[in-house]
Amino acid sequence: MVNKIIIKELNLCFAKNHVLKNIDISIPEKLITAIMGPSGCGKSTFLRCLNRMNDLIEGTKISGSLLIDEKDIYSDSIDIFDLRKRVGMVFQKPNPFPKSIFENVAYGLKIHEIKDKGTISEKVEKALRDANLWDEVKDRLSSSALDLSGGQQQRLCIARALAVEPEIILFDEPASALDPISSARLEELLEELKKNYTIVIVTHNLQQAARISDWTAFLMLGELIEFNKTEKIFTAPQDKRTENYLTGKFG
Amino acid sequence: MTEGGIFPALIGTFLLSTGAILFALPLGVLAAIYLKEYAGAKKWVRIIRIGINNLAGVPSVVFGLFGLAIFVKLFGFGVSVLSGSLTLGILILPVIIRASEEAIDSVPSSFKEASFALGATKWQTIRKVVLPTALPGILTGAILSLGRAAGETAPILFTAATFYTRHLPESPFREVMALPYHIYALMTEGTKPEFQVPIAYGTALVLLLLVFAVNFIAIIIRSRMRRKRKW
Numbered sequence: 001m002v003n004k005i006i007i008k009e010l011n012l013c014f015a016k017n018h019v020l021k022n023i024d025i026s027i028p029e030k031l032i033t034a035i036m037g038p039s040g041c042g043k044s045t046f047l048r049c050l051n052r053m054n055d056l057i058e059g060t061k062i063s064g065s066l067l068i069d070e071k072d073i074y075s076d077s078i079d080i081f082d083l084r085k086r087v088g089m090v091f092q093k094p095n096p097f098p099k100s101i102f103e104n105v106a107y108g109l110k111i112h113e114i115k116d117k118g119t120i121s122e123k124v125e126k127a128l129r130d131a132n133l134w135d136e137v138k139d140r141l142s143s144s145a146l147d148l149s150g151g152q153q154q155r156l157c158i159a160r161a162l163a164v165e166p167e168i169i170l171f172d173e174p175a176s177a178l179d180p181i182s183s184a185r186l187e188e189l190l191e192e193l194k195k196n197y198t199i200v201i202v203t204h205n206l207q208q209a210a211r212i213s214d215w216t217a218f219l220m221l222g223e224l225i226e227f228n229k230t231e232k233i234f235t236a237p238q239d240k241r242t243e244n245y246l247t248g249k250f251g
Numbered sequence: 252m253t254e255g256g257i258f259p260a261l262i263g264t265f266l267l268s269t270g271a272i273l274f275a276l277p278l279g280v281l282a283a284i285y286l287k288e289y290a291g292a293k294k295w296v297r298i299i300r301i302g303i304n305n306l307a308g309v310p311s312v313v314f315g316l317f318g319l320a321i322f323v324k325l326f327g328f329g330v331s332v333l334s335g336s337l338t339l340g341i342l343i344l345p346v347i348i349r350a351s352e353e354a355i356d357s358v359p360s361s362f363k364e365a366s367f368a369l370g371a372t373k374w375q376t377i378r379k380v381v382l383p384t385a386l387p388g389i390l391t392g393a394i395l396s397l398g399r400a401a402g403e404t405a406p407i408l409f410t411a412a413t414f415y416t417r418h419l420p421e422s423p424f425r426e427v428m429a430l431p432y433h434i435y436a437l438m439t440e441g442t443k444p445e446f447q448v449p450i451a452y453g454t455a456l457v458l459l460l461l462v463f464a465v466n467f468i469a470i471i472i473r474s475r476m477r478r479k480r481k482w
Contacts, residue, residue, distance in 0.1 A: 051368060053364070053367065053368060056364075056367065081370040081371070081372060082370065083370075084367065084368055084369065084370035085369070085370035088368070088369070089368040091361065091364065091365065091368075093361065095359070095361035095362060095364070095365045096365075097362055097365065097366075097380055097384075098362075098383075098384055098480075099383075107366070107369065107379070108369040108370065108371075110379075111366075111369065111370065111371045111372075111375045111379070112370065157365070160365070160369065161368075161369070164369060164370065
């Protein structure tokens, strides 16, 4: 097992709020790592450190080292636009652009200067197939993405992220706005995607974390309480707080 | 003055107001992008905003004098379509900036996030996501101000309008007739008021219908935009 992401002593402050405290974690390649924890524990903020989306918020201070493939992504020599191409993200609420289905998936290719029309349509088709959406939309690629159902929209957002061929995909509670059937389809898709991608998923749905992830981290009040193989976390948690959270004493 | 119909005035008004839009729309949209996406919340940005809002309340005859001093005299464009268009452009500029700012504001931040997360730069995001999404709102504002520009008399009084001509302007540096000024001229000048007054009323009706038609187009665009909007 290779560690794709290695994080040491990560600290993050928004203005005066100390949101993430001394986090040490190593995220394995081509497996699913779930980040769980009560609301406001810093799960999403942690996720957004990995593609530097926190940079967009003014007053963010970050320290520690955050290595992807042994390179510090916060060093000056990193091209942030290239980083975000390598580390894709899918958000909590499906957020397709108000464009056609095709244009949504082609967007990332176009901003990264791929101009050849044949290449673009090939890559769009592949991304849609990989996101298990192709068969449902192949006859209406030019119709608006906003006409799709919520679950389809979320898979479209995944296709959009896949199209630029990332190595890591971050999921920020991707199923929380979906109905149970769409949610199940999404979980199946995650299982398939882990063959080729390193996946980090934030969730506060414990069953979901248990079902799909290989490793699980438990975060509370900005601290990493426990990080272990998922079956160990759920069957024999080492920390009392993890156990209390899993048994529903708080949450 | 009672001869020749209002065709030159109609064309003059069309030229002046499209000229005003051609000048004010790009400038206004760029200003709105700058204020919303780049300027931040600095003190002098607040002062600029106050300036823009006050500009919208300046009496239009003052714009006319400004146009006379700057475009007609200083830049030497003379009393012409160009001077009149620029003067009208400045008059509608604050309206276009504000409409564009509102339209840009209404673009959900989740669209921008999605674009940034794919590795897009700020300018790519503005060009490919923010502007296309805001476009219907910007266009509505632009068309409404087109109607405003078509109906204004004072700004073109000293900068573009001529009393009477049977010809259309051959170049942007020529003066033109315009509907609102034509009404004013018919009511105040000339020697045959018994013929001129009915023509003035007729011209007023044409001008009203024109402005109404323009505003109607804006309303249609806005309602179609609301229906299409699903975010």
